[in-house]
Amino acid sequence: MSTDKRYMWSLAISWTAFLALMLLAVQIGLAQSSEDAYQTERFNVSGSVSLEVQTSGGSIQVEGSNDDEVLVEMYVRRRGKFVEAGEADLDDYEISITQNGNTVSAIADRKSNRGWNWNDGYSISFVVYTPKETRTRLKTSGGSLTARNLAGSQELRTSGGSITTEGIQGQMVLRTSGGSISITDVQGDAEAKTSGGTIRADMVVGNLDANTSGGSIRLTGIEGNVEAKTSGGSISAEILAPRDIIDLRTSGGSITVTVPDSQGYDLDLDANRVYAELINFNGRAERDEIRGTFNGGGTMLKAKTSGGSIRLKYL
Known part of the structure; x- marks a missing residue:
């Protein structure tokens, strides 16, 4: 192999390694844990659950469990970074996390029509742990949707992200315009x-x-x-x-x-x-x-x- 070819090969390997490290850094930066939650709510339930989750600027993830409670974790990001509880100005959002019997809803709706802005706006996401016997209605206009280990009808709709379902027993309706x-x-x-x-x-x-x-x-x-x-x-x-x-x-x-x-x-x-x-x-x-x-x-x-x-x- 000539010197020029060895140089080009070495340069290609270096760039590949650099891009891999950058991707890993992005994934680590976006990884979330319960400690990053902006708000957490717990609801005791008995029997099958009806769950509605909606947000205008983030992702939604629902996981079935063997517990008799619904745990709702709300995450707030700005410019890709988690915002600590009480540090975000959410006056432009109507946020409601409520229970009515075995019906639980978590809704973050933006009041204005300005849309989500990477520099100035917030991204509000939800992670919900719920009994396996749960039917869902999940909707977001700006993120991905995930539902796992659930029994019941599932309706997932997003205008700007991917949809992932796994371990579902029940009818599913899945809609996305951009993923x-x-x-x-x-x-x-x-x-x-x-x-x-x-x-x-x-x-x-x-x-x-x-x-x-x-x-x-x-x-x-x-x-x-x-x-x-x-x-x-x-x-x-x-x-x-x-x-x-x-x-x-x-x-x-x-x-x-x-x-x-x-x-x-x-x-x-x-x-x-x-x-x-x-x-x-x-x-x-x-x-x-x-x-x-x-x-x-x-x-x-x-x-x-x-x-x-x-x-x-x-x-």
């Missing part, structure tokens, strides 16, 4: 929609409706009906136990679908090129489309792309 959606270990139907990110779902027992306008969709370990649509990416779907329908559509990528070969399907595949090993098939199979029955028919399997190929694979 990705991640779903893991769910028992129940899930509806996920984003206008600006990817959708990932793993180990879902229930019907899944995934829709994105600006990213890819990756589904693994799904048991149920699947509808997945994207305008700007590829789709990869592994369905362990298909039910009535699998409908996959994209305008800007390829589709890979993996299903059990022991089950019957009604196939309707349309792409620039379709790749499939057809066993016990009756119908029409061409280079760019396949229509017919597989193993005598059964689950409707539809896949269509105008910008790539389709691959049918088997478990």
Whole structure:
């Protein structure tokens, strides 16, 4: 290797190490603990809980627990740093953390319409620990949403961040205008929609409706009906136990679908090129489309792309 190449290689390694250290520093700076909470409230509850959390400028995280109480922690940041209790001027916010029976609400609503400003405004986030039997309504206009280890219906909406759910038993409605959606270990139907990110779902027992306008969709370990649509990416779907329908559509990528070969399907595949090993098939199979029955028919399997190929694979 020449001296110039060794120099460039050394410079690249140095910059990579520098960027990694900077990222670690940012993550450490943003990490939070209960000691950083601006306000903390505890509510005793009995039975299933209804939880509403809303903020206009920060994230929301809800964690299920085995305790018979709801613990609400409110965090205030300014310019990325935590603000200590009593040190923030929150006159421009209406903050309410209340209990009415088994209904708990935590709301931080900004009075003016000036929006959140990095230099002058505050970011108010919530972390809530609640009994596992909790149904939620979470909404923020400027941060991410997280819900874990909960049983009950979950509704999560954000205008400017990602959504993460894990260990949920119950129906979910997930909406974001500016981030990705991640779903893991769910028992129940899930509806996920984003206008600006990817959708990932793993180990879902229930019907899944995934829709994105600006990213890819990756589904693994799904048991149920699947509808997945994207305008700007590829789709990869592994369905362990298909039910009535699998409908996959994209305008800007390829589709890979993996299903059990022991089950019957009604196939309707349309792409620039379709790749499939057809066993016990009756119908029409061409280079760019396949229509017919597989193993005598059964689950409707539809896949269509105008910008790539389709691959049918088997478990």
